[in-house]
Amino acid sequence: MSETASFGYREVPAEAKAGLVQDLFTQVAGRYDLMNDLMSLGIHRLWKAEMVDWLRPRPGWRVVDVAGGTGDIARAVLDAGVAGVTVVDLTPAMLAEGRARTVDGGRLSGIEWVAGNAEALPLPDRTFDAYTVAFGLRNVTHLDRALAEARRVLKPGGRFLALEFAPRAAAGLNDLYDLYSFSVLPWLGEKVAADREAYVYLAESIRRFPDPEALARMIRAAGFGGHRHRSLSCGIAQLHGATRL
Ligand SMILES: C[S@@+](CC[C@H](N)C(=O)[O-])C[C@H]1O[C@@H](n2cnc3c(N)ncnc32)[C@H](O)[C@@H]1O
Numbered sequence: 001m002s003e004t005a006s007f008g009y010r011e012v013p014a015e016a017k018a019g020l021v022q023d024l025f026t027q028v029a030g031r032y033d034l035m036n037d038l039m040s041l042g043i044h045r046l047w048k049a050e051m052v053d054w055l056r057p058r059p060g061w062r063v064v065d066v067a068g069g070t071g072d073i074a075r076a077v078l079d080a081g082v083a084g085v086t087v088v089d090l091t092p093a094m095l096a097e098g099r100a101r102t103v104d105g106g107r108l109s110g111i112e113w114v115a116g117n118a119e120a121l122p123l124p125d126r127t128f129d130a131y132t133v134a135f136g137l138r139n140v141t142h143l144d145r146a147l148a149e150a151r152r153v154l155k156p157g158g159r160f161l162a163l164e165f166a167p168r169a170a171a172g173l174n175d176l177y178d179l180y181s182f183s184v185l186p187w188l189g190e191k192v193a194a195d196r197e198a199y200v201y202l203a204e205s206i207r208r209f210p211d212p213e214a215l216a217r218m219i220r221a222a223g224f225g226g227h228r229h230r231s232l233s234c235g236i237a238q239l240h241g242a243t244r245l
Pocket residue numbers: 018021022025066067068069070071072073088089090091094116117118119133134135136139140141
């Protein structure tokens with residue numbers, strides 16, 4: 001039997017998942033940033049700021065932001081004074097939005113935009129001082145391969161930071177979280193991005209993603225040390241930091 005992967009609550013042939021994910025993000029690219037602000041009431045900005053703050057980017061660093069989409073993390077890291085940021089994303093339409101937003105904001109250099117898959121990064125070994133990924137790991141087909149690629153492109157001692165939703169919020173909040181995820185989000189997706197299904201996928205893929213303990217085990221198993229985890233906004237988001245051994 002051929003290998004399958006979860007695409008939200010559906011099991012699809014593993015080799016089909018990246019195409020489905022790419023179609024979805026192509027569809028919502030133009031409304032992606034607006035939807036993020038509406039869905040999270042702007043809180044995603046605080047989570048991303050916490051990730052960049054934890055990273056403490058240093059002058060001279062080369063940073064790769066994988067699944068970088070419209071470039072929030074890349075711009076924040078660049079503004080912190082690093083030498084350069086490479087954004088890698090599967091979806092050219094998301095990269096195009098990111099590039100346009102960056103140029104509109106007056107940043108004409110410092111970020112390279114690369115179409116590619118987190119599971120087979122088109123980047124050389126041991127090149128980067130830091131690897132960041134925000135809300136990207138949930139979408140990959142083989143999480144272990146994406147983590148192995150993170151290790152491969154990092155220099156020894158390089159920093160790894162991953163921000164992702166957690167499958168469950170803190171105890172007592174889950175009924176409300178379910179109502180919001182499975183009723184409000186799809187409704188907003190339909191009204192604002194004209195794509196209800198993309199936001200059903202969002203809610204379902206969050207529930208399918210490993211919890212912080214399981215993700216921590218995978219990060220360590222991929223060859224990272226000094227792992228730390230922070231739980232954000234009553235457990236809704238998980239932030240992991242580690243060092244490439
Ligand atoms: C939820 S968005 C996150 C974008 C951005 N990092 C942020 O936090 O706003 C997920 C992004 O991951 C990208 N993506 C999905 N699967 C990917 C893969 N296998 N490799 C690289 N990028 C991927 C999508 O194209 C999309 O831009």
